[in-house]
Amino acid sequence: MLEVNGINVFYGKFQALWGPSLTVKKGEIVALIGPNGAGKTTTLKAISGLIKPSEGTIMFNNTRIDKLPPHQIAKLGIGLVPEGRQLFEKLTVHENLLMGAYLKSKSEVRDTLEFVFQLFPRLKERRNQLAGTLSGGEQQMLAVARALMLRPSLLMIDEMSLGLMPKLVSQLFKVVERIRDEGVSILIVEQHVESVLRMSNRGYLMEQGRIVLEGTGDEMLKSDYIKKVYLGV
Ligand code: ATP
Numbered sequence: 621m622l623e624v625n626g627i628n629v630f631y632g633k634f635q636a637l638w639g640p641s642l643t644v645k646k647g648e649i650v651a652l653i654g655p656n657g658a659g660k661t662t663t664l665k666a667i668s669g670l671i672k673p674s675e676g677t678i679m680f681n682n683t684r685i686d687k688l689p690p691h692q693i694a695k696l697g698i699g700l701v702p703e704g705r706q707l708f709e710k711l712t713v714h715e716n717l718l719m720g721a722y723l724k725s726k727s728e729v730r731d732t733l734e735f736v737f738q739l740f741p742r743l744k745e746r747r748n749q750l751a752g753t754l755s756g757g758e759q760q761m762l763a764v765a766r767a768l769m770l771r772p773s774l775l776m777i778d779e780m781s782l783g784l785m786p787k788l789v790s791q792l793f794k795v796v797e798r799i800r801d802e803g804v805s806i807l808i809v810e811q812h813v814e815s816v817l818r819m820s821n822r823g824y825l826m827e828q829g830r831i832v833l834e835g836t837g838d839e840m841l842k843s844d845y846i847k848k849v850y851l852g853v
Contacts, residue, residue, distance in 0.1 A: 621644060621645060621646050621680065621681050621773065621774060621805060622642075622643060622644040622667070622678075622679070622680055622698075622774055622805075622807070623641075623643050623677075623678070623679040623680075624640065624641055624642045624643070624663070624666075624667065624676070624677075624678050625641050625676050625677045625678070625679070626639040626640070626641050626675065626676040626677075627639065627640060627641075627663075627666055627673035627675065627676030627677075627678065627686070628673055628674050628675040628676060629659075629662055629666055629671055629672075629673050629674065629829075630674055631671075635829065636659050636662045636829055637659050637662055637663060637666070637673070637829045638828070638829040638830045639675075639676065639830065640659070640663060640824075640826060640829065640830060640831045641676075641831065642663075642824050642831060642834070644774060644805050644806075644807050645805070645821075646773075646805055647800065647803070647805060648800075648805050648806070648820075648821040648822060649796065649797070649800050649805075649806040649808065649819055649820045649821055650805075650806065650807050650808070650820060650821065650822050650823065650824070651808055651809075651810060651816045651817055651820040651822075651823040651824070651837070651840075652664075652807065652808070652809045652810075652823070652824050652826060653809075653810060653811075653813050653816065653817070653823060653824070653825055653826070653840075653850065654825055654826035654827055655827065658826040658827050658828060658829065659826055659828070659829040660778070660809040660826055661703055661778055661779075661809065662829075663809075663826070664700060664776045664778050664807070664809060666678065666686070667685075667693075667698065667776060667807075668690055668693055668694075668698060668700045668776070669685065669686075669688055669689055669690040669692070669693040670690055672686065672687070673686055680693070680696055680697070680698060680774070681696070681697075681773075683696065685698075691723075694723070694770055694772075695723055695770075697770075697771075697772050697773040697774060698772055698773075698774045698776065699767035699768065699770055699772030699774070699775045699776065700767060700775075700776045700778070701763050701764050701766075701767045701775070701776065701777040701778060701780065702763070702778055703778040703779045703782070703809075704782075705759050705760060705762075705763040706763070707751040707752070707759055707762055707763060707766070708751060709750065709751050709752030710750060710751075710752060711750065711751055712747065712748050712749060712750055712751065713743050713746050713747045713748070713749055713751060713754070713762055714747040714748060716751050716762055716766055717733060717736065717743075717762075717765060717766055717769055718769075719766070720765075720766035720767060720768075720769030720770060721769035721770065723770060724769070724770065724771075728771070729769070732768070732769050732771055733769075735768070735802075736765040736768050736769065739765065739768075739795055739798060739799065740761045740762075740764075740765050740795070742758060742761060743758070743761055743762060743765055746758065756783055756784055756788075757784055757785075757788040757791075757792070760780055760781075760784065760788075760792060761792070761795075763780075764777065764780070764792070764795070764796075764799075768799070768804075772804060773803075773804060773805060774804070774805045774806075774807065775799060775804050775805070775806050775807075776806075776807045776808070776809075777796065777806065777807070777808045777809065777810075778809045779809055779810065779811065780792055780796075780808070780810065781810065781811065781812055782811070789812060789815070790815065793815055793816070793819055796808065796819070797819055808820070813846070813850045813851060814841065814851055817837045817838075817840050817841045817846075818837060818841070819837070820837040821836065821837060822834070822835065822836050822837065823835065823836075823837055823840040825840070825845075825846065825850075833845065833846070
């Protein structure tokens with residue numbers, strides 16, 4: 621459903637992406653891993669339309685999207701959970717969710733709220749609490765829930781587990797699998813290399829703006845290079 625083909629992205633004169641290509645098929649969880657500064661966030665931003673590649677193409681369900689503005693890309697069904705969550709801290713949980721649903725009708729919003737509260741009962745309990753006063757884990761749940769409010773068919777998640785305790789991380793990973801089981805494809809950028817590859821159908825390793833290795837989750841876990849450099853075994 622998603623095809624990124626050889627995109628180059630520059631920040632001024634600095635070239636952050638050197639022609640990476642990747643795909644996400646329907647029903648897959650695909651992991652994008654790599655060291656800090658490799659270009660993972662930049663790749664997600666390019667897919668969301670927040671920055672424009674100077675070369676290459678991005679196709680989503682056979683529509684070319686790399687020249688479209690972000691709101692149109694969101695409308696086509698691509699959701700982003702950004703790095704650092706970017707919640708409206710002075711608004712309640714409920715209000716944050718409504719902000720995520722700005723393109724939807726009232727009845728759709730009602731149904732979707734029910735859907736996300738089912739995934740995250742904790743958010744339902746805390747629906748009237750200010751987002752800024754939630755715990756780190758709850759804030760991350762809210763960031764994922766907010767992105768789901770547009771009912772994306774592809775959800776991109778950037779560094780969901782940053783700063784969270786391992787137990788919370790594994791809970792969030794379970795929710796990601798449930799979201800996939802609900803029919804949403806997932807492209808996930810993650811530092812917890814081993815856990816993310818375990819749950820992913822496929823993975824890509826990015827270094828210095830290029831894809832240097834790709835394969836199924838299992839193949840990636842068995843790669844000597846990944847073991848040595850990223851898993852320390
Ligand atoms: P991290 O895991 O640290 O978030 P990343 O793989 O997501 O890393 P990016 O954030 O995509 O990496 O950054 C790729 C490169 O582009 C880095 O060298 C970074 O310094 C640079 N870069 C990112 N955003 C900008 C910007 N707005 N202006 C200039 N350079 C940028």
